[in-house]
Structure formats: structure tokens, C-alpha cells
Amino acid sequence: MKNLKKRLQQGETLHGCWLNLGSSLTAEIVGLAGFDWVLIDLEHGAGSERDVLYQLQALEHTSTAAIVRVESSESQRIHRVLDMGAEGIMCPKVTNPAGAHKVVSGLHYPPHGNRGVAKMVRATGFGQHFAQYYQEARDNILGVVQIETVEVLNHLDEVAALDGVDVLFIGPADLSMELGIFGQFDHPRFKEALRETVNAAQKAGKATGILFFNPDDYQTYHDLGIRLIACGADATFVADGARTLAKRLDSLRAVPASVNNGQ
Numbered sequence: 001m002k003n004l005k006k007r008l009q010q011g012e013t014l015h016g017c018w019l020n021l022g023s024s025l026t027a028e029i030v031g032l033a034g035f036d037w038v039l040i041d042l043e044h045g046a047g048s049e050r051d052v053l054y055q056l057q058a059l060e061h062t063s064t065a066a067i068v069r070v071e072s073s074e075s076q077r078i079h080r081v082l083d084m085g086a087e088g089i090m091c092p093k094v095t096n097p098a099g100a101h102k103v104v105s106g107l108h109y110p111p112h113g114n115r116g117v118a119k120m121v122r123a124t125g126f127g128q129h130f131a132q133y134y135q136e137a138r139d140n141i142l143g144v145v146q147i148e149t150v151e152v153l154n155h156l157d158e159v160a161a162l163d164g165v166d167v168l169f170i171g172p173a174d175l176s177m178e179l180g181i182f183g184q185f186d187h188p189r190f191k192e193a194l195r196e197t198v199n200a201a202q203k204a205g206k207a208t209g210i211l212f213f214n215p216d217d218y219q220t221y222h223d224l225g226i227r228l229i230a231c232g233a234d235a236t237f238v239a240d241g242a243r244t245l246a247k248r249l250d251s252l253r254a255v256p257a258s259v260n261n262g263q
Helices: 004-009 024-033 047-060 075-084 097-107 128-142 156-161 174-178 189-205 215-224 235-253
Strands: 014-019 036-039 065-069 087-093 142-147 165-168 207-212 228-233
Touching: 004 014, 004 128, 004 142, 014 024, 014 047, 014 075, 014 235, 024 036, 024 047, 024 235, 036 047, 047 065, 047 075, 075 087, 075 097, 087 097, 097 142, 097 156, 156 165, 156 189, 165 189, 174 189, 174 207, 189 207, 215 228, 228 235
Parallel strands: 014 036, 014 228, 036 065, 065 087, 087 142, 142 165, 165 207, 207 228
Antiparallel strands: none
């Protein structure tokens, strides 16, 4: 493990991005770029659970830790990617304390949860380090629940107080959609929801996270106290780079040949 949870508990600001192409190659490229963590997305991403394994293997030799967003809080979905070696789990659309408790239960072995025991899995070195992994898993595995609904805003203190919930992660698109102000991240109601989430997390000694795509927004969220910061995704990196280069080439094609030749 790469100490992601411990670093967050120590108050570090950790930078990450989304991986939604399902590609081990882009995972490796992003990992080598120097991010503290990445989010492998099984909710909206193009990859499957099999692709998660390849991405985790690609990230292994980098300093970047891997969180996996599962598509639901079903324990089997959580167990499977933890056994592959994920360092954290993010679960979307957590609406109340019962839902958050279900996520936490899937993260940990009994007596703290209901995670099934399997020794011959990648996370334990295929059985070589099971005892150590078992002893340290609770201290190392990061539990992230997404704050994306109006309902959960009424239960923030209760959700944040749960042992095993380490991060309240704001989903700006879904939350603003639920609030009826889609994409209006400067709207007073959205800002109020941000402050309420950060305050609840801080009272419980937990962290807050968010995803955005414009680096100019960094200071706004950091000043609020958000410390698990994601900016961009592998798909946007490829798309933005491709568009920028294509536009540049188009601009050069529009220049008369005589000018290009210095005549």
C-alpha cells in the first residue's frame, strides 16, 4: 500500500485524477506523471472489472495510489476490487447513514465488516502476505462516499461520524443536478452544500474531496478545506491534446505556402 489513507489523515492535500478509459496504458502514463492518486471508474468508465486488474498492475511500479469507484454498494463489487489490490473504494449516490454503513461493511473483514476472506488474491501477494494484509487493511483501505443527493445533505453529520467513512467526496455534476441548478457551481445553494459537507467532515475528523476540470478552480476548493482533489481525466487529457494539436495544424494549413517557406 502507498499510505494514501495515512497521508490524508495527517492533513496532506493529495492530487489525483479520473481514469475512465479502462486502459492500462493511460493508467501507467498518468501514474508516471506524478499524481498522488487516481480513481479507476467502474460507474461511468469504459472499462470492466477485468480492466481494473490491468490498470492496478500498470500502476504498481509508480508512486500513484489507486482508488476504484464501484458501481454500487453491493459487497461483492467492493470485495472483488479490494482483492485485486485497490487501496480505496469510492461509492456513488450514498443517500443516508444506512447506505454509508453498507459501504463500510464491505470494506473490512469481520468483526468490523463483512468482507469475505480469500488468501490467494493479488492484494495479499497470492497468500504470501495475508497475515500482514489482514492486520493492516483497516488502517490502510480508504473509504470514500459520494455526496451527490439532496437526501444525504440532511444526514452529513451522521455519515461523516461512521467509522470507516474517511472521505466525503462531492460529485459536482450530480449534486448540482439534484439541487436543480445543474452546472451552476457558483450558485449560493451549491456553495452552501459544499460548506455543509466540509464542516461535517471536519467535525468528525474526516476529509473532503471533489472533482473539477479547470485548474483555475483549485484555490477556491482548497481554501474551503477540501484536501482530496481530483482535476481532469485520462479521456479529457487525450481529447484536449488531440483537439489542440488538430487546431494548431489547421491554423498552419491556412497559412499560404509562401509564408511557411519564408518567402
